[in-house]
Amino acid sequence: xxxxxxxxxxxxxxxxxxxxxxxxxxxxxxxxxxxxxxxxxxxxxxxxxxxxxxxxxxxxxxxxxxxxxxxxxxxxxxxxxxxxxxxxxxxxxxxxxxxxxxxxxxxxxxxxxxxxxxxxxxxxxxxxxxxxxxxxxxxxxxxxxxxxxxxxxxx
Numbered sequence: 001x002x003x004x005x006x007x008x009x010x011x012x013x014x015x016x017x018x019x020x021x022x023x024x025x026x027x028x029x030x031x032x033x034x035x036x037x038x039x040x041x042x043x044x045x046x047x048x049x050x051x052x053x054x055x056x057x058x059x060x061x062x063x064x065x066x067x068x069x070x071x072x073x074x075x076x077x078x079x080x081x082x083x084x085x086x087x088x089x090x091x092x093x094x095x096x097x098x099x100x101x102x103x104x105x106x107x108x109x110x111x112x113x114x115x116x117x118x119x120x121x122x123x124x125x126x127x128x129x130x131x132x133x134x135x136x137x138x139x140x141x142x143x144x145x146x147x148x149x150x151x152x153x154x155x
Contacts, residue, residue, distance in 0.1 A: 051110040061108040061118055070103045072120045091118050091135055114140050
C-alpha cells in the first residue's frame with residue numbers, strides 16, 4: 001500500500017509533463033457520479049478522486065453528504081465516464097462507527113492487478129481527534145470484495 005502511494009506521488013511530481021502518456025491529456029467526461037450535484041461547492045466537487053484500471057474502467061470516490069451523515073462512496077464507469085453505476089459501493093460504515101460529522105478527505109489508488117485502495121479521515125468526538133482509515137477492494141471487475149475497514153492513524 002505504501003509503495004503504491006509513493007509511486008503515484010513520484011510519477012506525479014518528478015517526471016516532466018512531456019513524458020506523460022497521451023491519455024493523461026484526453027478529456028474525461030464526468031457523468032453524474034453521485035445522487036447529488038457536481039456543481040461548484042458541492043461535496044463531490046471538492047472531495048473526489050478518479051482512477052482508471054488496466055482495461056479502461058474508471059472508478060470515482062467522493063464524499064457524499066446526506067441530511068444526517070457524511071459517507072465515502074465509489075462508483076464505476078465502464079464506458080469512459082459517459083455513464084456511472086449509481087453508488088456502486090459505500091466505503092464507510094456509519095452503522096459501525098456512528099455518525100460522521102466531518103469526513104473531509106478521501107482518496108483512491110489502483111494497482112496493476114486492478115485492486116482499489118481507498119483512504120479517508122474522519123473526526124471522532126470521544127475523545128476529540130481525527131483518525132485515518134483504509135479499505136481495499138479486490139476483483140473489481142467481476143465480484144468486488146472489500147476488506148474490513150482498518151484504522152491507520154488514531155490521532
